[in-house]
Amino acid sequence: MKRFQTLTLLPLMLCCLLSAQVLAHDMQRVTVAQGDLQGKKEDELTVFKGVPFAKPPVGELRWKAPQPPEKWTGVRNALEYAPSPIQGGEPPAGKSEDSLYLNIWTPAKTPADKLPVLVWIYGGGFSFGTTADALTDGTHLANKGVVLVSIAYRVGQLGFLAHPALSAESPNKVSGNYGLLDQIAGLQWIQDNIQAFGGDPNRVTIFGESAGGISVSMLAASPLAEGLFHGAISQSGGSFGPSRKINYPGENMITLAQAEAEGIDYVKTFGASSIDELRELDAEAFIPKGWSMPGGWPIFDGHVIPDDQHKLYQQGRYNKVPVLVGYNSDEALMFVRDSDPEPFTEGLKTRFGKFAEPLMAAYGISDTEVNRQSRNLIRDAAFGWHTWSWARLQANDSAAPAYLYYFDQAPSFPEGSPRHDHGANHGQEIAYVFQRVDPNREEAMASDARISEAMASYWTNFAKHGNPNGKGLPKWPEFKPGSSTVMYFQQTPKLGPVPDREALLVLDEYFEWRRTAEGEAWANQ
Numbered sequence: 134m135k136r137f138q139t140l141t142l143l144p145l146m147l148c149c150l151l152s153a154q155v156l157a158h159d160m161q162r163v164t165v166a167q168g169d170l171q172g173k174k175e176d177e178l179t180v181f182k183g184v185p186f187a188k189p190p191v192g193e194l195r196w197k198a199p200q201p202p203e204k205w206t207g208v209r210n211a212l213e214y215a216p217s218p219i220q221g222g223e224p225p226a227g228k229s230e231d232s233l234y235l236n237i238w239t240p241a242k243t244p245a246d247k248l249p250v251l252v253w254i255y256g257g258g259f260s261f262g263t264t265a266d267a268l269t270d271g272t273h274l275a276n277k278g279v280v281l282v283s284i285a286y287r288v289g290q291l292g293f294l295a296h297p298a299l300s301a302e303s304p305n306k307v308s309g310n311y312g313l314l315d316q317i318a319g320l321q322w323i324q325d326n327i328q329a330f331g332g333d334p335n336r337v338t339i340f341g342e343s344a345g346g347i348s349v350s351m352l353a354a355s356p357l358a359e360g361l362f363h364g365a366i367s368q369s370g371g372s373f374g375p376s377r378k379i380n381y382p383g384e385n386m387i388t389l390a391q392a393e394a395e396g397i398d399y400v401k402t403f404g405a406s407s408i409d410e411l412r413e414l415d416a417e418a419f420i421p422k423g424w425s426m427p428g429g430w431p432i433f434d435g436h437v438i439p440d441d442q443h444k445l446y447q448q449g450r451y452n453k454v455p456v457l458v459g460y461n462s463d464e465a466l467m468f469v470r471d472s473d474p475e476p477f478t479e480g481l482k483t484r485f486g487k488f489a490e491p492l493m494a495a496y497g498i499s500d501t502e503v504n505r506q507s508r509n510l511i512r513d514a515a516f517g518w519h520t521w522s523w524a525r526l527q528a529n530d531s532a533a534p535a536y537l538y539y540f541d542q543a544p545s546f547p548e549g550s551p552r553h554d555h556g557a558n559h560g561q562e563i564a565y566v567f568q569r570v571d572p573n574r575e576e577a578m579a580s581d582a583r584i585s586e587a588m589a590s591y592w593t594n595f596a597k598h599g600n601p602n603g604k605g606l607p608k609w610p611e612f613k614p615g616s617s618t619v620m621y622f623q624q625t626p627k628l629g630p631v632p633d634r635e636a637l638l639v640l641d642e643y644f645e646w647r648r649t650a651e652g653e654a655w656a657n658q
Contacts, residue, residue, distance in 0.1 A: 160172070160179040160239065160241060160242065160243070160244075160330070160331065161173060161174055161179055162208065163181075163244075163329040163330060164329060165184075165325075165326040165329055166204075166325055166326055167185070167202050167203065167204045167205060168204055168205040168206065168207070168208075168209060169207070169208045169209065170184060170208070170209055170211045171208050171209065171210050171211060171212070172211050172212070172237075173212055175238075175272070177240055177276060178238050178239060178240050178272060178275050178276065179238075179239050179241075179330075180236070180237070180238050180239075181211040181236065181237040181239075181330070182211055182212060182213055182214050182215070182234075182236045182237075183211055183212070183213055183214055183215040183234045183236070184211050184234055184235050184236065184237065185202040185215075185233065185234050186199075186202060186233060186234065186235050186284070186318060186319045186322035187199035187200060187201065187202055187233040187315065187318045187319075187322075188200040188201070188202055188203060188233075189230070189231035189233065190230065190231075190233060190287060190291075190311070190315075191230050191231055191416075192412065193412065195230070195291065195411075195412045195416075196291070196294055196296075196299050196308070196311060196408065196412075197302070197303075197311070198303075198311065198314045198318075199233060199311075199314055199315050199318040201318075202322075213226075214226040214234075214236065214264065214265035215229075215231075215232060215234035215264075215285070216228050216229035216231070216232055217229075217232060217262070217263035217264070217265060217285070218230075218232040218262065218263075218285060218286070218287050218288050218289075218291070218292070219232070219287075219288075219289065219291055219416045219417065219419065219420060220257075220260060220261045220262070220288055220289055220420065221260070221261065221420050221421060222261065224261070224262075224263040224265070225263050225265035225266055225267070226263065226265035229416075230291065230416035232285050232287070233285055233286075233287075233315055233318070233319075234264075234285055235264070235282055235283060235284040235285065235319055235322070235323075236264055236271070236282065236283045237280065237281070237282050237327075237330050238271035238272060238274075238275035238280070238281040238282075239275065239280045239281075239330045239331050239332065240275050240276060240278060240279075240280075240331075241280065241330060241331020241332070242331070243331060244328055244329055244330070244331055245331075246331040247328070247331070247332070247333040247336075248278060248279055248280050248331050248332055248333060248336075249278075249279050249280070249332075249333055249336040249337075249338065249593075249596040249597045250279065250280045250281075250282060250323065250327055250332040250333060250334075250336060250337045250338065250596070251271075251274060251279045251280070251281050251282070251338050251340060251592070251593070251596045252282045252283070252284060252319070252320065252323060252337060252338065252339045252340070252362070253269055253271070253281065253282065253283040253284070253340060253341060253345070254283075254284060254286070254316060254339060254340070254341030254345035254348045254349060255269065255283070255285075255341065255342075255344075255345050256341060256342045256343030256344040256345040256346065256369075256560070257288060257343070257344055257345075258343065258344050259288055259289070259292065259293060259312060259344045259347075259429050259430050259431065260288050260289050260421075260429060261288060262285075262286075262288055262344070262345075263285075264283040264284065264285050267569070268563055268564055268567060268569050269283060269563065269567055269569075270567065270569070271283060271567075273567060273568035273569070273589060274566075274567060274568070274589060274592070274593060277589060277590065277593040278593065278597070279593050279596050279597070280327065280330055280331060280332035282323060282327070282332075284315075284316060284319035284320075284323075285315070285319075286312040286313070286315035286316050286319070286348075287311050287312045287315055288312060288429060289419060289420070289421070289429045290399065290419045290429050291311075291416065291419050291429070292311050292312030292315070292429050293309050293310065293311065293312055293429030293430055293431060293432070294308070294309060294311075294396055294399065294429065295307075295308040295309030295389060295392035295393045295395070295396045295432060295434075296308055296393055296396035296397060296399075296400060296408060297393050297396075297397070298407065298408045299396070299408060300389070300393060302408075305436045307389060307434040307435060307436045307437075308389075308392075308393070308396070308434075309389070309392050309396075309431070309432045309434055310431050310432060310434050310436075310437040310438065312348075312429070312431070313348065313351060313352070313355070313431055313437050313438075314357075314437060316348055316352065317352070317355070317357050317358050317361065317437075320337070320339070320352075320358065320361040320362060321361060323337060323361075324337070324360075324361060335363065336363055336364075336596070336597070337361070337362045337363055337364075338362060338363065338364035338365065338366060338595065338596040339352060339362045339364075339365050339366070340365070340366035340367070340368070340592065341366075341367065341368065341370060342368040342369055342370065342560060342562070342563055343368075343369050343370065343559065343560060344370075345368075345370065346367035346368045346369050346370015346371065346458075347367075347370040347371065347372045347431075348370070348431075349365050349366065349367040349370055350365075350367055350370050350371045350372045350373075350442065350519075350523065351372055351431060351437075351438055351442070352365070352452070353365050353451055353452050353454070353456070354438065354439075354442045354445045354446070354450070354451045354452070355437055355438060355439075355452070356439065356450075357436075357437055358452060359452050360452075362452075362454065363454050363455075363599070364454050364455050364456070364457075364595060364596060364599050365452075365454055365455070365456045365457075365458075366456070366457045366458070366592060366595065367456070367457075367458045367459075367520070367523070368458075368459065368460075368562055368563070368566070369459075369460045369461055369464060369516050369520075369559060369560070369562075370458070370516075370519075370520070371458065371516065371519030371520045371522070371523045372386065372431075372442055372519060373441075373442050373443040373446075373518075373519045373522045373523060373526075373644075374386060374441075374443070374519065374644065374647075375441050375443070375644070375647050375648050375653070375656075376388050376391070376433055376441070376657075377647075377656045377657065378391065378656065378657040378658075379656075380430070381484050381514070381515075382468060382511070382514065382515035383514045383515035383516070383518070383519060384484075384514075384647075384656075385430055386430075386431070386432065386433055386438075386441075387430075387432050387433070388432065388433050389432055389433065389434045389435060391432075392432040392434075403418070441648070443522065443526070443644075443648075444648075446523075446526040446527070446530070447526065449530060449532070453530070453532040453533045454533050454599075455533045455534045455535070455536075455595070455599040455600070456523065456524070456527060456533070456534075456535050456536070457535075457536040457538070457591070457592070457595050457601055458520045458523050458524055458535065458536070458537060458538070459520060459537060459538030459539060459540060459619070459620075460512070460516040460517050460520045460539065460540070461512075461516075461539075461540045461541070461556070461557040461558065461559060461560075461561060461562055462512075462539065462540065462541035462543060462556030462557045462632070463505070463508060463512065463543065463555055463556030463557055463558055463559075464508075464511075464512040464515065464516045464517070464558070464559045465508035465509070465510075465511035465512040465515070465559075466508060466555060466556070466558045466559065467558055467559040467560075468511060468515070468559070469503065469507065469508050469511055471503065472502075472503050473503070474499070474500055474501055474502055474503055477503045477507060478493075478500050481493065481498075481510070484514075485643060486655055488639070488642070488643040488646065491639050491642075492510055492636070492639055492640060492643065493510075495635065495636035495639040495640075496509055496510045496633065496636045498510060504554060505554040505555075505556070509632075509633055509636070510636070510640075513633060513636070513637060513640055514640065517632070517633070517637065518637055518640045518641065518644065520537065521537070521631065521637055522641070522644075523535070524536075524537040524612040525612075525614070527612075528611070528612050528613050528614050528616065529614050533599075534599070534600070534611045534612075535611065535612045536595070536601055536609055536611060536612060536620070537612045537616075537619040537620070537631075538619060538620040538621070538622060539619050539620070539621050539622070539623075539629065539631075539632055540557050540561070540562045540565075540622045540623075541556055541557050541621060541622065541623040542557055542561070542562070542565065542578075542580070542581070542584050542622050542623060542624070543555060543556045543557040543558075543561075544576040544578055562588070562622070564585075565581070565584055565585040565588050565589075565622070566585075566588050566589060566592055567589070568585050568586070568589050570582070570585050578624075580624045580625060583624075583625060584622050584624070584625070584626070587606060587607075587622070587625075587626045588622060590603060590605075590606055591603075591606065591609065591626075594606075606626065607620075607625075607626045607627060607628075609626075610628075616631075617630050617631050617634055618630065618631070619631055
């Protein structure tokens with residue numbers, strides 16, 4: 134009889150065991166510190182969208198550091214993107230002041246998989262940005278064996294307003310940099326919860342482009358972000374310039390005192406007598422009436438960003454993790470609009486002072502036309518010098534490896550075409566990294582798929598190993614002190630020289646002078 138009962142119960146026991154295994158492997162419902170989340174299966178991935186990592190920064194929390202998210206009861210659906218932060222235009226998923234959410238694409242089958250994590254930080258000049266852009270959908274990168282996360286942060290004046298009254302409220306006596314604090318809060322949430330999604334909290338790599346790449350640079354130098362990530366990728370980012378009274382691309386950092394003074398003037402434009410009055414206004418009141426960039430920008434506050442990042446790196450005061458950094462061949466194509474050489478040259482004299490003529494000579498800039506050489510100087514002043522300096526400073530310290538790239542996947546146009554001398558524009562590499570290159574666009578090339586596959590593989594290899602190299606890829610050497618070799622993405626991955634290296638050395642002299650008493654006085658007169 135006992136044997137009969139055992140045989141009778143065996144199918145039921147087996148069924149229960151199989152059901153338990155199915156439930157254990159079902160990653161569509163996970164438990165995080167705040168409660169249960171329901172995601173959805175998308176082919177080989179499980180996707181969670183609109184996951185809160187902080188309380189909504191509204192009401193009395195406007196212009197305050199992000200606070201931990203509240204717990205919820207029951208199961209919270211994480212099926213749709215949350216609104217983008219308040220900004221000009223009409224971003225995907227709409228916009229709202231309640232915007233501190235993240236998204237996760239995971240190929241993990243169980244929480245025990247412990248896959249490396251890539252965390253995307255969007256660009257947009259700290260005035261725009263969204264995690265809901267189809268271009269940065271995480272599907273393809275996640276399918277290469279990483280957990281892909283994208284995090285939102287406040288932009289514009291809602292993300293970066295400094296003011297003496299706001300500083301007085303703060304326990305650290307600082308204000309501004311709320312957008313960076315949002316990023317740090319997102320990374321802390323990832324540390325606390327990513328294992329539930331099959332991610333490894335000890336293998337987190339942050340990456341971003343433009344303002345997102347600059348954010349990566351700033352997080353790499355922020356003591357508040359220590360231990361929250363273990364690798365950093367910056368695409369057209371880096372912030373190694375000193376502060377300056379007048380903002381220029383690559384020289385757009387200011388001190389807390391200056392930011393507070395500008396904040397006083399900003400508040401006056403609303404006719405308000407206090408910050409509390411501003412907190413009562415609708416968030417859309419802070420959208421600039423016209424094109425305004427930066428509508429907000431990080432500052433040297435002595436807390437989130439302790440000092441000039443170049444000095445911090447020279448002193449060894451940074452988060453010593455492997456970095457992969459680079460920039461595009463024609464970054465300034467987006468920023469240099471004036472084709473008249475006279476105002477362009479006058480602008481160079483205003484910006485670079487006594488270094489204007491040496492820099493024009495070093496870059497071969499003509500005073501009769503604004504051309505590719507002219508843009509190369511602006512490219513390097515805003516992106517190239519900062520990226521090259523980042524790699525050099527880290528290589529000189531030798532605490533963690535640096536890998537430097539140059540993206541020049543740009544089509545050739547016939548002689549006489551207005552686009553003949555154009556290179557790779559600012560932001561053009563994003564589609565390649567996320568494997569979202571449209572093969573049907575006008576300037577599509579046969580090599581696009583090859584470059585995209587290589588970049589996505591290098592990026593995910595770096596997340597897995599702290600080193601971009603892997604099977605089937607050209608060897609990418611570490612950037613060493615005095616190195617003149619970088620990885621080119623140009624038709625095929627290949628090694629090449631540091632672009633305009635001799636001219637960069639003259640630009641290096643300019644930035645060294647800017648850090649002298651004479652240079653500082655000149656820039657802030």
